[in-house]
Every structure is written in structure tokens, then in C-alpha cells.
Amino acid sequence: MSFPYEYIFKYIIIGDMGVGKSCLLHQFTENKFVPDSPHTIGVEFGTRIVDVNNKKIKLQIWDTAGQERFRAVTRSYYRGAAGALLVYDVTRRITYNHLTTWLTDARNLTNPNTVIMLIGNKKDLEGQRDVTYEEASAFAKQNGLIFVESSAKTGENVEEAFLRTAKLIFQSVQEGNVDLIPGGVSPQTNPTTNDPTTTTTKDNNCSC
Amino acid sequence: MNVTLQRKIQKVLETKLDSKELSESLNDLSGFYTENSIASRRNLRNDIERRYLDINKQFYQQFEMLNKSIEELVDDFNEIKSSCNDICQHLSSTSKGSLELLSKSQVLSNELKEIDHQDIMIKDFHDKFILSEETLESLHQKKEIDQQFYQTLERLSEIQKQCKINLQNNQYLKSTYEILQQINDHQEKAYRKLYSWILEEFKNTLSKELPEISPKGPLPTALKALDLRPRLLKLCLHDISEYRYKTISNGFITALSLGGPNGVPRPIEINAHDPLRYLGDMLAWIHQSLASEYELLSLLLKDITTKVPLSDDIKEDEPDTEKIEPIFKVLNSTFESVNRPLSIRLDHILQSKPSIVVIYKIISVLDFYSRITKQITKNNESKVTAIIQSLKSKCLSLFFQMIKDQFDRLERQPTLPTSDLTPTFEIKDSVVKLNELIQTFNSSLIPVEEREREYTPVFTSIVQKLINLSTLSASASKLPLISISVFMINCLHSIEEILLKYSDFTKQNLELISAQLEVHIETLVDEQTSQILEQMGIGSKIRILTYADPKVPLSQLSGMDRQSIVQSIRQFDQSLEQSFGSLVMTDCDRLVNNKLKSTTKRSVSNLISTAYSSLYSAIQDPFNQYEDPISLFQYKPDQIKTMLL
Numbered sequence: 104m105s106f107p108y109e110y111i112f113k114y115i116i117i118g119d120m121g122v123g124k125s126c127l128l129h130q131f132t133e134n135k136f137v138p139d140s141p142h143t144i145g146v147e148f149g150t151r152i153v154d155v156n157n158k159k160i161k162l163q164i165w166d167t168a169g170q171e172r173f174r175a176v177t178r179s180y181y182r183g184a185a186g187a188l189l190v191y192d193v194t195r196r197i198t199y200n201h202l203t204t205w206l207t208d209a210r211n212l213t214n215p216n217t218v219i220m221l222i223g224n225k226k227d228l229e230g231q232r233d234v235t236y237e238e239a240s241a242f243a244k245q246n247g248l249i250f251v252e253s254s255a256k257t258g259e260n261v262e263e264a265f266l267r268t269a270k271l272i273f274q275s276v277q278e279g280n281v282d283l284i285p286g287g288v289s290p291q292t293n294p295t296t297n298d299p300t301t302t303t304t305k306d307n308n309c310s311c
Numbered sequence: 312m313n314v315t316l317q318r319k320i321q322k323v324l325e326t327k328l329d330s331k332e333l334s335e336s337l338n339d340l341s342g343f344y345t346e347n348s349i350a351s352r353r354n355l356r357n358d359i360e361r362r363y364l365d366i367n368k369q370f371y372q373q374f375e376m377l378n379k380s381i382e383e384l385v386d387d388f389n390e391i392k393s394s395c396n397d398i399c400q401h402l403s404s405t406s407k408g409s410l411e412l413l414s415k416s417q418v419l420s421n422e423l424k425e426i427d428h429q430d431i432m433i434k435d436f437h438d439k440f441i442l443s444e445e446t447l448e449s450l451h452q453k454k455e456i457d458q459q460f461y462q463t464l465e466r467l468s469e470i471q472k473q474c475k476i477n478l479q480n481n482q483y484l485k486s487t488y489e490i491l492q493q494i495n496d497h498q499e500k501a502y503r504k505l506y507s508w509i510l511e512e513f514k515n516t517l518s519k520e521l522p523e524i525s526p527k528g529p530l531p532t533a534l535k536a537l538d539l540r541p542r543l544l545k546l547c548l549h550d551i552s553e554y555r556y557k558t559i560s561n562g563f564i565t566a567l568s569l570g571g572p573n574g575v576p577r578p579i580e581i582n583a584h585d586p587l588r589y590l591g592d593m594l595a596w597i598h599q600s601l602a603s604e605y606e607l608l609s610l611l612l613k614d615i616t617t618k619v620p621l622s623d624d625i626k627e628d629e630p631d632t633e634k635i636e637p638i639f640k641v642l643n644s645t646f647e648s649v650n651r652p653l654s655i656r657l658d659h660i661l662q663s664k665p666s667i668v669v670i671y672k673i674i675s676v677l678d679f680y681s682r683i684t685k686q687i688t689k690n691n692e693s694k695v696t697a698i699i700q701s702l703k704s705k706c707l708s709l710f711f712q713m714i715k716d717q718f719d720r721l722e723r724q725p726t727l728p729t730s731d732l733t734p735t736f737e738i739k740d741s742v743v744k745l746n747e748l749i750q751t752f753n754s755s756l757i758p759v760e761e762r763e764r765e766y767t768p769v770f771t772s773i774v775q776k777l778i779n780l781s782t783l784s785a786s787a788s789k790l791p792l793i794s795i796s797v798f799m800i801n802c803l804h805s806i807e808e809i810l811l812k813y814s815d816f817t818k819q820n821l822e823l824i825s826a827q828l829e830v831h832i833e834t835l836v837d838e839q840t841s842q843i844l845e846q847m848g849i850g851s852k853i854r855i856l857t858y859a860d861p862k863v864p865l866s867q868l869s870g871m872d873r874q875s876i877v878q879s880i881r882q883f884d885q886s887l888e889q890s891f892g893s894l895v896m897t898d899c900d901r902l903v904n905n906k907l908k909s910t911t912k913r914s915v916s917n918l919i920s921t922a923y924s925s926l927y928s929a930i931q932d933p934f935n936q937y938e939d940p941i942s943l944f945q946y947k948p949d950q951i952k953t954m955l956l
Binding site (some may be wrong): 109111113144145146148150163165172173175176178179180181182183212213214216 | 521566571575576577579587588591592594595596598600602603606676679682684689692754756
């Protein structure tokens with residue numbers, strides 16, 4: 104029996120409205136760019152299976168709405184995320200300025216091992232650039248984030264962003280830092296810890 | 312001379328010496344006539360005759376030999392002839408015999424052809440209807456389910472199909488029935504084997520929280536094979552539901568009370584004190600599980616086209632049974648598992664008596680999740696959506712009940728308006744709440760095109776109750792009509808202000824409010840005008856003018872004599888001059904809204920100017936018999952208008 108994948112990593116994509124979060128998702132999962140795509144309502148969802156170190160890994164990606172009014176809804180989706188893609192728009196400084204708020208949110212709502220990647224999107228609009236690579240790079244270093252500039256339109260660095268995050272998560276898993284997200288059970292891991300949600304709760308059924 | 316001699320000489324003379332015969336004879340003669348002697352000459356004739364005799368003898372001998380040969384030949388020939396006759400006879404008898412043989416062999420060869428044909432048919436039939444040992448082995452003996460198993464299964468159903476065609480055509484009934492019976496037996500066994508194999512697979516895969524299912528893997532293929540076996544399929548679906556029910560149920564309870572590994576992420580119940588966060592986290596968990604689960608089931612059941620009865624209680628043969636796709640059947644039973652934990656927790660939240668605004672926010676969150684869970688299932692209604700919707704309607708009825716209770720309480724003992732005629736505290740408070748509710752509504756995920764439809768039923772009753780409450784307060788107050796108008800305008804306007812911010816979907820309410828407002832504004836303007844006219848002294852004159860009999864000259868009516876008109880006009884002019892054209896309108900001034908204040912004041916001024924103008928023209932009218940009417944007035948209507956406006 105051949106397994107289509109051995110791990111599941113849950114991602115969230117966060118960042119201000121209009122920075123291209125949904126476009127990154129679509130570029131990554133469907134290889135297409137939809138200009139003028141509508142604002143995300145609440146959360147959207149996409150999956151893709153990728154190959155990391157010859158292991159098939161399924162990425163389950165939750166794309167959140169950037170609008171402030173959805174914040175109450177979207178923060179529920181941070182839980183259990185193994186990777187967070189924090190996106191800003193290189194042509195709009197304001198979206199860069201808000202990164203600290205997003206980062207605080209992400210740090211508070213995810214677990215300490217969650218890999219956070221900073222993505223400067225809309226790299227293709229070089230002429231309208233408002234945030235330099237160096238500046239964002241320094242910010243990323245300061246906050247211990249990995250950083251890449253991408254373009255959801257041309258597809259440049261989109262794969263890279265998702266895959267680099269996946270690699271780091273995978274590394275973390277192998278070093279034992281991360282008890283895998285429920286269900287993304289690796290056959291090698293110790294059966295007592297690999298699936299806590301199903302193994303530790305049998306006595307809790309009555310609590311409902 | 313002797314005639315004989317003569318003749319002889321003649322003859323000799325006539326002899327042609329150069330003839331060939333002669334030369335040959337002479338040549339020959341020279342062979343044996345070697346010596347010209349008398350004896351020889353005498354004997355010549357003898358010799359020649361003897362030679363002739365010899366030659367004849369030779370001839371005779373030769374002919375005798377020839378004759379002998381010919382006789383032999385004749386004998387031979389006769390022999391041949393008789394042989395030939397024999398042969399002929401033999402042949403004709405043989406020919407007679409072989410004719411029979413030929414016809415026999417023809418028959419045999421025809422039979423052979425027939426047999427060959429039958430052989431092909433039988434082979435064909437065999438191929439079509441009978442399974443080989445090897446095939447049967449793959450079906451029943453082998454432990455694993457492989458490609459051949461499915462191929463055989465497919466063969467079986469093809470055979471079955473063919474048999475049915477035969478039966479329809481009334482062909483080979485007996486054998487077809489026999490074959491059909493066999494095929495059914497094989498099928499039954501094979502499906503049983505497949506089913507128990509599937510159960511084993513389920514045990515291995517489906518108890519994991521996120522099972523690995525490959526789209527081309529064995530389980531989807533196995534389940535696809537059950538597409539033709541609704542009963543077994545139904546059992547499988549039931550088993551899938553059971554496994555997934557357990558997993559989802561455990562997963563949910565764990566997320567609620569234990570959280571992730573080592574408590575990260577933290578359990579959802581940590582936020583139980585914050586109703587919206589608590590509920591939002593639970594619903595988000597359900598939403599995410601639904602997405603995974605839908606994906607899992609889509610992979611598992613992707614090839615199944617059979618629909619299954621909606622309810623398990625109904626027998627599938629019943630014609631009018633409502634049917635759904637298997638994936639939803641499973642999804643629905645699976646997510647029944649979150650129904651109780653979620654409902655109970657929501658009940659707890661509601662028992663903690665959250666404010667009406669929080670309740671509405673809860674409704675809004677539920678509405679949001681009923682929409683996005685529906686998106687996950689490609690706009691098909693699923694149990695999850697139904698659960699959330701039923702919770703929403705439960706909250707909605709609680710919400711309506713709370714609104715009703717609150718207003719009932721307020722209406723029983725309405726607070727009276729204070730002297731400034733602004734909305735009472737209760738009304739202000741309700742308006743603030745209305746504002747919060749509409750704000751919540753506005754920030755909800757209801758699509759723009761649905762907003763008005765969603766808004767109207769929920770909010771119209773609240774707006775109506777607010778209007779009613781204002782009216783009750785006003786009418787309980789026993790205030791003068793003009794004060795009631797001011798109070799009502801102030802109340803209605805405070806509501807209108809809120810609604811105006813969301814005019815995209817509050818149109819209906821706005822119409823209601825502005826119709827009510829108009830009535831009260833009209834009353835206010837009328838009342839204020841007559842009050843001021845009274846104060847300025849021309850009120851009674853205008854009243855008489857309005858109700859006077861048009862056939863009687865005004866100057867003959869009591870109170871309309873020249874002297875009293877002059878007095879009234881004086882008083883009017885004086886008041887106007889003292890106020891520098893801006894009259895004191897105490898009631899209009901109590902309107903909270905400045906814009907309303909100025910428009911009503913303007914309307915009052917307008918009415919006053921109009922009243923003055925009508926009095927003026929009535930006095931000037933010769934029919935009314937005033938002497939020197941122009942001298943009665945210090946100002947012309949135009950001048951008054953300019954001063955007032």
C-alpha cells in the first residue's frame with residue numbers, strides 16, 4: 104500500500120488586507136494568478152502535497168481574511184498551525200508597519216515551535232517599491248523569521264516560501280521539537296506521543 | 312527374219328541405255344556375271360532366276376517372321392483388350408461404389424463443419440459465461456484483493472448482464488438460469504470477501520485522526536466495486552461513519568479540554584469566560600475538521616455514484632425515499648458527534664446570561680460558520696451547517712424573547728420625558744444597543760445582496776418597539792401636544808441617525824421612521840406657529856379670517872373692526888421689531904438636532920409670513936369694506952417676509 108503522504112502540516116497565511124495572501128495560496132495550489140480576486144470572507148482553505156527530503160507532506164493551508172473586522176474569526180485558526188506565512192506588500196509601507204501587530208498575534212496564538220516566515224509580496228512591482236529588501240531582511244533577522252520576497256503574479260519564490268517553511272517544520276519534527284499536528288502521524292514516531300488527540304482522550308468522552 | 316528375233320532386236324533397240332534402272336541392273340549383273348563365257352551366258356537366265364528365287368525365299372522368310380510378330384502383336388492386343396474390358400468393368404463397378412461414398416463423405420464433412428461451428432460457439436460461450444479455474448482462484452482462494460479480483464468481478468457482472476439479455480430474448484433459458492445462479496453465488500462470495508477485507512482496512516486506516524488515503528489506493532477502488540451492491544455499500548458507509556464519529560468526537564473533546572500535544576495549542580475551554588472567543592474557537596475547530604473530513608471522504612468515496620437513502624430507517628426499495636450522496640450521508644453521521652458537545656457548551660454560554668449584544672454577536676458568529684461550512688461542502692447542506700443553523704435559530708428566538716421581555720418591561724411602566732424633552736434614559740440606552748446590534752450585523756459575513764433580506768425581519772420589530780416605547784412615554788406624560796411632538800421628534804431622530812449610517816439595508820425602517828417624523832414635525836410647526844401668532848397678537852384675527860363666512864364683509868365681524876385690527880398689527884410689528892426678525896420659538900429650540908431645529912423654525916417663519924400676507928390681502932380687499940386699508944399696515948407682506956426669513 105503506497106501512502107500519498109506521510110505528514111500533514113497546517114499553515115496559516117496572515118497579513119494586512121490586499122497584500123496578496125489569497126493570490127499566494129492560489130499560485131501555490133493551482134498555479135494560477137487571479138487579478139482583482141475578491142476579498143477573502145473569513146477564511147479559505149487549500150491543500151497541496153509536496154516533497155520534502157523524499158517524504159510526501161500534505162500542506163493544509165488556511166488563508167485568512169486581512170480585514171480588521173474578521174480578526175475575531177481568523178484568530179481561531181492559528182491554533183495548531185505548524186507554519187505561519189506573514190505577508191506584507193513591498194509597495195505599501197503601511198502593510199509592513201503592521202507586521203509587529205501580526206507577529207505579536209501569531210506568537211501569542213500559535214505554539215513556540217511554529218515556523219513563521221516573512222514574505223514580501225508583489226516583488227514584480229519593482230518600480231513602486233516602498234520597502235527595501237535590506238530593511239525587511241533586518242526586521243526578519245531581529246525577530247528570528249525566515250524571509251523571502253515573492254510575486255504571486257509571476258509565481259517567483261512562491262514555491263520557495265511554502266517549501267522552505269515545510270523543510271524547517273520537518274527539521275523541527277525530526278529533532279523532536281514538534282509533536283506533530285494531530286493526525287499528521289509519522290510511522291516512525293513513538294506511538295504513545297504521536298497521536299495524543301486520539302490516545303489520551305478515551306476517558307474524556309463523558310466530559311461533554 | 313524371225314519375228315521373235317525382230318521383236319527382240321526391237322526391244323533391245325528400244326532399250327534406253329541411259330535409264331537408271333538399266334544401269335542399276337547392269338551394275339547388279341556385273342556383281343555376279345564375272346566371266347563372259349558361254350556357260351555363263353547359258354546359265355545367265357538360270358542364275359538370274361535362281362537369284363530371283365533366292366530373293367523371294369528371303370522375302371518369304373522375312374514375311375514369315377513378320378507374320379509371326381504380327382500374330383504375337385495381335386495376341387498381345389487381344390490380351391490388352393480383355394484387360395481393358397476388365398478394367399472398364401472394374402471401373403464402372405468402382406464408380407458405382409464411390410458415388411455412395413462421395414455422398415457419405417459430403418454428409419460427414421457437413422457434420423464436421425457443424426461440429427466445428429458448435430465448437431466455436433461453445434468456446435465462445437465458455438469464454439463468455441464460464442470462469443476459468445485461475446480466475447476463480449483469484450476470486451476466492453487468494454488472500455489479497457488484487458487487480459485480477461476486480462477484473463473477475465467485472466467479468467461476473469458482464470456475464471450477468473449478458474444472461475439478462477438472454478433472458479429478455481427468451482434464449483437458452485435453462486442454461487442461462489443455471490449460469491446466472493452460479494454467477495450469483497460467485498459474486499456473493501466475492502463481495503463477502505471484499506467486504507471483510509474492507510472492514511480490515513478500515514480498522515487499520517480510519518481510526519487515525521487524519522488517515523492517509525491515496526486516490527488510486529486500494530480502499531477507494533474496493534469501495535467503488537461496491538457501487539453495485541447498495542446493501543454492502545450501506546454497511547461500509549455505516550462503518551466509516553462509526554470510525555470517523557469516534558475520531559472526530561475524541562478529537563473535539565481533546566481540543567476542548569486538553570488542547571494539543573503538551574497543551575499546545577491550549578485547550579479551547581481555557582477561553583470559556585469569553586463567550587465569543589470560546590464559541591469561535593469551537594466552530595473554527597469544527598470548520599477545519601469538516602474541511603479535512605470532506606477531503607478524506609471525497610477521496611474515499613469519489614467513484615461511487617449510487618445515492619443512498621437519507622434515513623436509515625427507510626427500506627431502500629421504497630420508491631419515494633429521499634436520497635443523498637454517500638459522502639454527505641457519512642459526513643452527516645460523523646459530525647453528529649460534535650452536536651452534543653457544542654450545543655451543551657452553547658447552552659452554558661447562554662445560561663451565563665450574556666447581554667443582548669453578545670447574544671447577537673453569537674448569532675452573527677453562528678451565521679458566519681453556517682455559511683463557510685456550507686462552502687466547504689460545495690454549497691451542499693450538511694449536518695454541520697444544519698447543526699449550526701439550528702443553534703443560530705435557537706439563539707435568535709432567545710434574542711427575540713429578550714428583546715420582547717425587555718420592551719415589555721419598559722412598556723409596562725414607561726419613563727416619562729424630562730423637561731428638556733430629550734429621549735428618556737431607557738430609549739437612549741435601547742438606541743445605543745440598536746446601534747451596537749446593527750454594527751454587529753454590518754460587520755457580519757452576510758453577503759451584500761442578502762443583507763436587506765436578513766436585516767429586515769430581525770430589526771424591524773426592534774425599531775417598531777422603540778417607536779412604540781417613545782409613543783408610550785410621550786402619551787403617559789400628559790404633556791401638551793407641542794411638547795409631545797418635540798419629544799417624539801427627538802426620539803425618532805435618534806433612531807433615524809443610527810439607521811442612516813446603514814442605509815444600504817435599513818431602507819424599510821428608514822421609511823417608517825421618516826413617515827412618523829413628518830407627522831410630528833408638521834404638528835410641531837403648526838402648533839408653534841399658532842402659539843407665536845397668538846403671542847404676536849394676530850392669532851385671533853387669523854382664526855376669524857380662516858373660519859369667516861365669505862359672504863359677510865370682515866369689517867362687520869366682531870373683533871375685526873378697524874381699531875382692533877390696528878392694535879393687533881401694532882403689537883405684531885412691535886414683537887417683530889423687538890426680536891429683530893428672529894422670533895423666539897421655545898419648542899422648536901428643544902429639538903436636539905440642529906438641522907431639524909432650523910428647518911422647523913424656517914417652516915414656522917414661513918407660515919407666519921403667509922398668515923400675515925393673507926390677513927393683509929383680506930384687509931385690502933374692497934369687499935371687506937375697510938376704509939383706507941393701506942394705512943392700517945406699517946409693513947407690506949414682502950417686507951415682513953424679508954424680516955422673518
